[in-house]
Amino acid sequence: xxxxxxxxxxxxxxxxxxxxxxxxxxxxxxxxxxxxxxxxxxxxxxxxxxxxxxxxxxxxxxxxxxxxxxxxxxxxxxxxxxxxxxxxxxxxxxxxxxxxxxxxxxxxxxxxxxxxxxxxxxxxxxxxxxxxxxxxxxxxxxxxxxxxxxxxxxxxxxxxxxxxxxxxxxxxxxxxxxxxxxxxxxxxxxxxxxxxxxxxxxxxxxxxxxxxxxxxxxxxxxxxxxxxxxxxxxxxxxxxxx
Numbered sequence: 001x002x003x004x005x006x007x008x009x010x011x012x013x014x015x016x017x018x019x020x021x022x023x024x025x026x027x028x029x030x031x032x033x034x035x036x037x038x039x040x041x042x043x044x045x046x047x048x049x050x051x052x053x054x055x056x057x058x059x060x061x062x063x064x065x066x067x068x069x070x071x072x073x074x075x076x077x078x079x080x081x082x083x084x085x086x087x088x089x090x091x092x093x094x095x096x097x098x099x100x101x102x103x104x105x106x107x108x109x110x111x112x113x114x115x116x117x118x119x120x121x122x123x124x125x126x127x128x129x130x131x132x133x134x135x136x137x138x139x140x141x142x143x144x145x146x147x148x149x150x151x152x153x154x155x156x157x158x159x160x161x162x163x164x165x166x167x168x169x170x171x172x173x174x175x176x177x178x179x180x181x182x183x184x185x186x187x188x189x190x191x192x193x194x195x196x197x198x199x200x201x202x203x204x205x206x207x208x209x210x211x212x213x214x215x216x217x218x219x220x221x222x223x224x225x226x227x228x229x230x231x232x233x234x235x236x237x238x239x240x241x242x
Contacts, residue, residue, distance in 0.1 A: 001212050005034065010045075011074050019050035023189065023207055037187050037209055038231035039161050042118035045191075045205065047111055048073075053104030059095035059232055060157040061126075063119040063159045065148055066103070067227065069191055071112035077101035081130040085114075086171065086219050087128025089134045090147050090167070092157040106188045115191070115227065121160040122150075129194035142171045144218075144228055165226040168222035170195065178216045182232030185211040193224025 009024040011029025023043040025035050040060070053074070066073065066085060069236050071083045078100040085091050093101065105112040133155055143195055144166040148157045159165075162204065168176060168194070180186055189207045196219045197208040209234055210216050218226070 002200060003203070003209040004200060005176065005207040005209065007203065009195050010205065013203070013224045014223040018185070019047040021205065023212055032163040036120075038048070038185055038233045039122075039163055040117070040187055040229055040231055041120050043189060043207075044116045045113075046116060047113050048105045050105055050110055051108050052114075054102060054113075056100050056102045057095075058100045061121060062095045062100045063161060064093045064095060064119050065115075065117040065119065065157075065159070065165060066093070067115045067117070067224070069113040069115065071110050071114070073108035074104045074106040075101060075116055075130075077128075077130060079128050079130060083130075083132055085132055086134070088137065088140070089132055090165075091132040092130070092148060093161060094126055094160060096121075096128040096130040097124075099128040115189075117165070117227075119159060119161050119163055122162065123160055125156040126160055133157060135167060137169055138204065140167050140225075142168075142170055142176070144168050144178055162232050165198070166230070168218075168224075168226050168228065170218070170224045170226070171218060172220055172222045172224075175217060175219040176229065177218070178228070180213055180215060180230065183232065184217050185209070185231050185233040186213075187229040187231060188216070188218060189227050191225040191227065193226075194221040195219060195224050195226065196221065 149166040
């Protein structure tokens with residue numbers, strides 16, 4: 001089964017310094033059709049004005065993944081971690097039993113464009129943690145590159161849920177496929193360009209939600225960038241995510 005969420009279906013939050021689009025119910029926006037997909041709870045596409053950002057605020061019991069598309073994001077948190085995340089880099093912050101952090105546009109001149117992704121962990125009250133890695137354009141080119149998973153392999157970051165996050169830059173005319181095992185679903189979000197997912201066209205900001213299928217085929221109609229998730233779906237609900 002394939003469902004499409006159009007970019008125009010998303011919620012939004014706008015302030016003087018932030019333009020945020022919500023693929024799942026977030027903040028003041030709630031839509032019962034779009035609350036979560038398996039343990040994938042949040043995918044926000046944020047544009048932050050130069051020099052602005054999110055002041056210190058708390059989180060708990062959430063795996064938070066931040067993928068920078070353009071610009072640079074400066075991060076500080078209560079564990080003492082501090083870093084600047086540049087385009088093509090991914091940060092993982094495990095909020096665990098409780099953490100506070102801030103996120104600001106590191107540039108005084110350029111707009112910051114990034115994705116913030118929340119995945120519900122399989123265990124509550126974990127030790128908070130932080131890591132980040134860079135993934136070159138070549139490493140992401142014309143493959144689905146795994147960048148976050150429960151038992152990390154290669155250069156992937158560790159998350160505390162049986163989910164896998166992939167990133168990809170597809171040249172026009174290229175395709176990638178992914179096998180889905182029983183009880184798994186997939187979520188593809190197009191950042192830029194144009195793709196088809198199992199023959200259905202996506203434009204930037206669109207997402208495809210795939211469940212009860214054995215495989216997924218993604219083909220690019222132009223140079224494109226996307227994120228992709230392989231997620232546990234069987235017997236999963238918001239009340240009992242473990």
